[in-house]
Amino acid sequence: LNLYVTQTVEVQSPETQKTLAEMQTKNAALQEQLAVQRQLLRELETQLHESQRTCAQLRTQILVYEGEMERAQGQLEAEMQNLEEEKNRVIEEAFIRAESEMKAVHENLAGVRMNLLTLQPALRTLTCDYNCLKRQVQDFPFMLDKAIAEAKQEICQVISEVSSANQELLRKYKREMNLRKKCHNELVRLKGNIRVFCRVRPVSQEEQDSAEAKNMLSFDSEDDAVLYLSNKGKIMTFELDKVFPPQATQEEVFQEVQALVTSCIDGFNVCIFAYGQTGSGKTYTMEGVAEDPGINQRALRLLFSEVTEKAPDWDYKITVSMVEIYNETLRNLLGDNPSEKLDIKMNPDGSGQLYVPGLTEFTVQSPEDINRVFDLGHMNRATACTNLNEHSSRSHALLIITVAGFNSATGHRTQGKLNLVDLAGSERIAKSGAEGSRLREAQCINKSLSALGDVINALRSKHSHVPFRNSRLTYLLQDSLSGDSKTLMMVQVSPLASNMSESVCSLKFAQRVRTIELGSSSSYRRHENSSTSSSPTHDSVEVTQFTHTHTHTHTLIIPVEKAQMHRF
Structure with a gap:
């Protein structure tokens, strides 16, 4: 019962081929089994005769195998x-996917063909532009040279026009600067080369409680230049340039002073000094207090503001010196050894100018520098006590400010000097109650103030000789009292009846000063390329120009503690 089934199947997919291979393997295995059965059958046939029972069993097994084969x-x-x-x-x-992919490919191909048809005109345009640019690149060197030549011609023309305009502007600028200086100088001249102000200090609380608190001064409500003084039943009238009542503020006082302060920027010598008896408020007017500074600090702040506004055409350098005249001895308040005596000498260069050898000078650039200079000067200044004022200074203090300027546009240089002087008390020796060394101090003070009065009288009388050398004070200030200077005297008076005699002396001295005519003012200016400076003009008074050249020049960096400032 051998049954062999052979069926050939054409398989194209890998899965089918794999299955077919497995079936073929199984088929081969079955064929091998059949071969074994055949061999067994032959053996059984050989043994058929040996055992019928074995044969029957084998037949049964064959039938079973045949059934299994059928099922398989x-x-x-x-x-x-x-x-x-x-x-x-x-x-x-797979056919459906291939058909779909083929359709997509055909659609993409159609899009590519459409894009190609669209890009062909653009390609032709780009090709044309490229050819044009290529020709332009070839012509570019020639065009560049032509453009550069035209640009050079235009630039030269513009530069020429700008240069002409600048020359015209510079000419107008010089004219306006000269006109401004002329107007400013004319204003000061009309007001008087020497101006005299009077400031009446207020009555302190301690003085109000005393028996001599009676106010002997009165003011004219319609004329701020008139002061009335009641003395021994008589009314004395004093006419000055300006009278400040006790309620006048530091700012109001400085408003009247600042026009003179700015003159030193233009190359003029300016002097502002406070005159009066001890305790009349000289130091307060000149120095003030930290929260309400006086003329000194306000003047320097104004100078800083003015030179800043003139930048960048003008470059300024502001230097400061402080000296003290104590017992007719000149001292350097900013030096390392303030007790060292200085002298005023003739400059050996043959210029005829005076100078102070060894005088220390600081360059100031900010209000902080100013405060340090003042603090150092106050610490070194000699002070002592008198019956009139226990904090009264017994020496003359001078703050010397030099302003040197250079105009980069015009090449001009200017140099002006501002002297701010706090004079010692002018009271009489018998009134001050000084004895011993304080008596000698008072005598020296009165000598220098008397010499100042002699100078004032000589100037008023237009004498050919002015006795500047009679004291250190007048010798040092002679350039501020000569024909090329602008001077302001601030007379400080007390309103109390107990001080009337001193107030009368101060006011009479102020009236004498007010009548002085120094002459036309001239500034110190020179051109950068000029070898000589413009000479100041003088009237009938023959004086020697004074400058202070220093052997010590510093930029201020020293920290010092603030010295106590004096008040009324």
Whole structure:
């Protein structure tokens, strides 16, 4: 009962081929089993005769095997059918996918063809532009040279026009600067080369409680230049340039002073000094207090503001010196050894100018520098006590400010000097109650103030000789009291009846000073390329120009503690 089924199936998919290979393997295995059965059958046939019982059993087993073979064949046929169906399904799906992909490829191809048709005109345009640019690049060196030549011509023309305009502006600028200086100088001249102000200090609380608190001064409500003084039943009238009542503020006082302060920027010598008896408020007017500074600090702040506004055409350097005249001895308040005596000498360069050898000078650039200079000067200044004022200074203090300027546009240089002087008390020796060393101090003070009065009288009388050398004070200030200077005297008076005699002396001295005419003012100016400076003009008074050249020049960096400032 040998049954062999051989069926050939054409398989195209890998899965089908794999299944077919497995079936073929199984078929080969079955064939091998059949071969074994055949061999066994031959052996059984050989042994048939040996055992009928064994033969019957084998026949039964063969029948079983045949049934199994039939079932295996059925399963194989079913599996082959499934594989055929799976193959057909896979082929159909692959065909559908391929058809879809082919359709997409055709659509993309159509888009590419459309883009190609669209880009062809653009390509032709780009090709044309490229050819044009290529020709322009070839012509560019010639065009560049031509453009550069035209630009050079235009630039030269513009530079020429700008240069002409600048020359015209510079000419107008010089004219306006000269006109401004002329107007400013004329204003000061009309007001008087020597101006005299009077400031009446207020009555302190301690003085109000005393028996001599009676106010002997009164003011004219319609004329701020008139002061009335009641003395021994008589009314004395004093006419000055300006009278400040006790309620006048530091700012109001400085408003009247600042026009003179700015003159030193233009190259003029300016002097502002406070005159009056001890305790009349000289130091307060000149120095003030930290929260309400006086003329000294306000003047320097104004100078800083003015030179800042003139930048960048003008470059200024502001230097400061402080000296003290104590017992007719000149001292350097900013030096390392303030007790060292200084002298005023003739400059050996033959210029005829005076100078102070060894005088220390600081360059100031900010209000902080100013405060340090003042603090150092106050610490070194000699002070002592008298019956009139326990904090009264017994020496003359001079703050010397030099302003040197250079105009980069015009090449002009200017140099002006501002002297701010706090004079010692002018009271009489018998009134001050000084004895011993304080008596000698008072005598020296009165000598220098008397010499100042002699100078004032000589200037007023237009004497050919002015006794500047009679004291250190007048010798040092002679350039501020000569024809090329602008001077302001601030007379400080007390309103109390107990001080009337001193107030009368101060006011009479102020009236004498007010009548002085120094002459036309001239500034110190020179051109950068000029070898000589413009000479100041003088009237009938023959004086020697004074400058202070220093052997010590510093930029201020020293920290010092603030010295106590004096008040009324």
